[in-house]
Amino acid sequence: MDIGILKETYANESRVILNPAGVAALTEKGHRVYVENSAGANAGWQDTEYMKKGAIITYSKEETISRSELILKVLPPSKEEASLFETGQTLVSFLLAAAMPKEIASILNEKKITAIALESISTDNNEYPFRQGMSEIAGHLAIHFAAMYLLNIHGGRGLLLNSLPTVPGAQVTILGAGAAGVSAARAAIRAGARVILLDRYPSRLRNLPDEFHSELETMVAIPDNITRVVAFADVLISAVHLEDARAPHVLTVQQIQSMKPGSVFIDLAIDQGGSSETSRPTTLQNPVYIKEGVTHICVPNLPSAVGRMASHLLTNLLGDTVLEIAEQGLELALSKNEELRRGVTIYKGKATRKAVADYTGLPFEIYP
Numbered sequence: 001m002d003i004g005i006l007k008e009t010y011a012n013e014s015r016v017i018l019n020p021a022g023v024a025a026l027t028e029k030g031h032r033v034y035v036e037n038s039a040g041a042n043a044g045w046q047d048t049e050y051m052k053k054g055a056i057i058t059y060s061k062e063e064t065i066s067r068s069e070l071i072l073k074v075l076p077p078s079k080e081e082a083s084l085f086e087t088g089q090t091l092v093s094f095l096l097a098a099a100m101p102k103e104i105a106s107i108l109n110e111k112k113i114t115a116i117a118l119e120s121i122s123t124d125n126n127e128y129p130f131r132q133g134m135s136e137i138a139g140h141l142a143i144h145f146a147a148m149y150l151l152n153i154h155g156g157r158g159l160l161l162n163s164l165p166t167v168p169g170a171q172v173t174i175l176g177a178g179a180a181g182v183s184a185a186r187a188a189i190r191a192g193a194r195v196i197l198l199d200r201y202p203s204r205l206r207n208l209p210d211e212f213h214s215e216l217e218t219m220v221a222i223p224d225n226i227t228r229v230v231a232f233a234d235v236l237i238s239a240v241h242l243e244d245a246r247a248p249h250v251l252t253v254q255q256i257q258s259m260k261p262g263s264v265f266i267d268l269a270i271d272q273g274g275s276s277e278t279s280r281p282t283t284l285q286n287p288v289y290i291k292e293g294v295t296h297i298c299v300p301n302l303p304s305a306v307g308r309m310a311s312h313l314l315t316n317l318l319g320d321t322v323l324e325i326a327e328q329g330l331e332l333a334l335s336k337n338e339e340l341r342r343g344v345t346i347y348k349g350k351a352t353r354k355a356v357a358d359y360t361g362l363p364f365e366i367y368p
Contacts, residue, residue, distance in 0.1 A: 001326040004068030007039040012284035014042035014307025022315035027054025043307040082107040097356040105360035109349035121343035132179040137303040139183025146235040157262035162192025176239035177204040231258040238275040239268045251276035261293040271300040
């Protein structure tokens with residue numbers, strides 16, 4: 001099979017979907033892998049390393065796409081990339097369909113593209129390995145960013161996360177007990193912070209205090225509780241998530257206004273549209289803005305701050321799946337692999353999930 005790996009173009013994106021070892025697993029089986037030049041450079045892999053593993057280096061997106069049946073990338077396609085797709089091709093990437101611009105969805109429909117969303121691939125026990133892997137990285141990074149922007153030199157409250165004798169550490173409040181929220185809680189507790197974790201489902205919270213040896217407080221995320229804990233948070237992290245939908249605005253302007261001046265708000269749901277009325281996307285190069293006296297960090301591709309580690313993880317998760325598609329062909333691989341089949345979000349240009357169809361305007365058709 002002819003497989004193309006595109007260079008990411010989003011601001012400060014350093015990840016690549018497969019590292020050289022992942023490419024080698026394909027070329028050793030006789031598959032052709034076209035890697036857009038410098039695709040792995042920001043993660044520390046030069047073109048020569050891919051060439052040693054049998055890759056063919058291409059020098060434009062158009063060449064990479066035109067020579068490929070299967071196109072691999074990390075983030076959703078840009079309008080430019082989508083316009084270069086050819087009829088009937090298959091795309092595997094994070095699709096973030098709930099926030100996909102309608103004009104891109106229209107191009108995918110027109111060209112009858114099949115798109116497999118990495119964030120929707122799930123196991124039989126309802127785990128989402130790609131989403132959870134990137135979310136765990138984002139959760140850990142949120143605490144690193146919080147520690148930095150609490151410092152006075154960055155306009156913060158002048159606090160350490162950890163306590164000192166006679167002086168308490170920072171109060172970290174986290175909304176959402178999914179992979180990102182729990183990962184952030186774990187990192188914050190290790191850093192010595194006081195942590196409260198809220199979720200709307202009590203079942204998610206039930207066993208967490210035992211897991212964290214009673215160092216974690218939990219609350220149900222009803223509006224009154226959110227309002228109360230936001231007001232005394234030094235660091236507020238929102239990690240809410242809805243399947244196939246834009247993130248809900250669980251935080252109002254008034255709640256953000258209630259936070260202490262110089263406190264830090266990190267919106268890990270920004271790639272789904274953001275979970276606060278005050279959120280707007282930022283970049284790793286310019287990650288912050290001040291709104292209502294609060295430092296906002298709303299970076300959609302936060303795991304790109306550790307691009308090499310994130311790329312290793314993506315390769316570990318995706319390598320066998322891509323090889324399966326290459327060896328068997330897409331249709332046979334989908335028929336045999338239920339986990340992969342759950343990731344089909346657009347099939348030959350039509351949305352296979354009603355929520356995605358409603359948001360993007362794509363025609364809806366249940367995947368066969």
